Amino acid sequence: MVTTSGRVPVSDVQVPAARLRRPSWRDSRLLIGVLIVLVSVVAGARVMALADDTVPVFAAATTLPSGHVLAAGDVRVVRVRLGAGAAPYLSAGAGLAKGLVLARPVGAGELLPVAALGAPGSMTRRPVSVPLPAPLPVGLQPGMSVDLWSSAKETGDGASGYKPPVRIATGAEVYAVQQSGAGLAVATGDSVQVLLEEGEVRAVLDALANGAKVALVPAPGGVPVSPPAEAAG
Numbered sequence: 001m002v003t004t005s006g007r008v009p010v011s012d013v014q015v016p017a018a019r020l021r022r023p024s025w026r027d028s029r030l031l032i033g034v035l036i037v038l039v040s041v042v043a044g045a046r047v048m049a050l051a052d053d054t055v056p057v058f059a060a061a062t063t064l065p066s067g068h069v070l071a072a073g074d075v076r077v078v079r080v081r082l083g084a085g086a087a088p089y090l091s092a093g094a095g096l097a098k099g100l101v102l103a104r105p106v107g108a109g110e111l112l113p114v115a116a117l118g119a120p121g122s123m124t125r126r127p128v129s130v131p132l133p134a135p136l137p138v139g140l141q142p143g144m145s146v147d148l149w150s151s152a153k154e155t156g157d158g159a160s161g162y163k164p165p166v167r168i169a170t171g172a173e174v175y176a177v178q179q180s181g182a183g184l185a186v187a188t189g190d191s192v193q194v195l196l197e198e199g200e201v202r203a204v205l206d207a208l209a210n211g212a213k214v215a216l217v218p219a220p221g222g223v224p225v226s227p228p229a230e231a232a233g
Contacts, residue, residue, distance in 0.1 A: 053081055053083065054079040054080060054081050055079065055080065055081075055082060055091070055093075056077050056078070056079050056091065056092040056093055057077070057078060057079075057080060057082075057089045057090060057091055057092055057111055057112070058075040058076070058077060058078075058089075058090045058091075058092050058096065058111070058112045059075065059076055059077075059078045059109055059110060059111050059112065060074065060075060060106045060107065060108055060109065060110050060112060061073065061074055061075055061076045061108070062074070062108045063105070063106070063107055063108045063141055063142055063143045064102055064105065064106045064142070064143065065102070065105050065142035065143045065173060065174065065175050065176070065195070066102050066103060066104050066105055066123065066125070066143075066173050066175070066195055067101060067102065067123050067125070067127065067175060067195060068101070068102045068142075069099065069100070069101050070096060070100045070101070070102065070117075071096075072096055075096060075112065077092040078111075080111070087114075088113055088114055088115065089111045089112060089113060089114065090111075090112040090113070090114055090117065099119065100117050100118075100119075101117065101118045101119065101122060101123065102116055102117065102118070103115075103116055103117065103118040103122065103123070104116045105142070105143030105173060106143070107143065123195075124197065124198075125173070125195040125196055125197055126195065126196060126198075126201055127175040127176070127193040127194065127195055127196075128193065128194060128195075128196050128201055128204055128205070129178075129191050129192070129193050130148065130191060130192055130193075130194060130204065130208070130214055130216065131190070131191045131208075131214075132190050132191060132192055132214070132215075132216055133190070134179075134190050135190075136177065136179065136190055136192065136216075137216065137217075137218050139218075140174065140177055140192065140216075140218065141174065141177060142174050142175060142176060142177065143173065143174060144173070144174045144218055144219075145171050145172070145173060145174075145218070145219040146171075146172050146173075146174055146192075146194060146216050146217060146218050146219060147167055147169060147170050147171070147172070147216075147217045147219060148167070148168050148169035148172060148194065148200075148204060148214060148215070148216055148217075149165040149166065149167050149168065149214070149215045149216075149217060150165060150166055150167075150168045150203075150204075150207040150212045150213070150214050150215075151163060151164070151165040151166075151212055151213040151214075151215075152166075152207065152210065152212045153210065153211050153212060162212075162213055165213075165215065168200065168203040168204055168207060168214075169194070169196055169200040169203065169204060171219060172194040172195060172196055172200065173194065173195045174192060174193070174194055174195075175193040175194060175195050176192070176193040177192055177193075178190065178191045178192070178193070192216060194216075
């Protein structure tokens with residue numbers, strides 16, 4: 001409609017609709033947004049890496065007795081949060097050195113203490129094999145603490161019995177358990193190697209040589225295991 005003045009009313013003017021354009025890689029705002037996201041991801045990863053305070057240390061893969069020479073299959077690497085307390089344990093950062101010997105038993109899963117390691121020849125105790133009648137005590141395994149008792153034969157004319165038992169070794173450590181078979185049918189052939197000091201070695205060998213009955217009695221407590229450190233999740 002045209003007014004008397006010859007002008008077209010503003011309401012009648014047709015204005016073309018603005019079209020939305022797809023964002024282009026040339027759009028500076030899009031490039032800035034992508035750059036901000038990348039910087040955030042990198043910074044976050046860096047912060048997480050710096051926050052990781054775990055360290056790799058060796059732990060026993062199974063129960064290991066004193067005198068055992070460590071091999072790669074005896075240990076596994078675990079990452080734990082120890083902070084300043086990492087020094088007492090064997091670091092796995094440089095691998096497992098050859099020839100390390102355990103000076104005390106280490107339980108399965110226990111972190112390997114540096115104080116429990118020694119050099120070959122540093123052990124003063126010696127393994128002695130003691131034959132025992134079957135069945136062996138339930139749960140007997142390397143690392144356990146046991147006492148040895150001996151009942152000597154009666155001497156003299158017509159004597160056929162045994163004297164009251166006496167303890168010939170206290171707190172001896174089981175080094176190895178050797179079983180000839182399994183089941184109730186097995187009556188003989190089992191033996192246990194125990195680590196003994198020099199004086200105990202003499203007493204045990206004397207008892208065995210003179211036909212005494214030797215019994216093995218496990219001490220309460222089983223295998224000593226240190227409390228586990230906080231492992232990384």
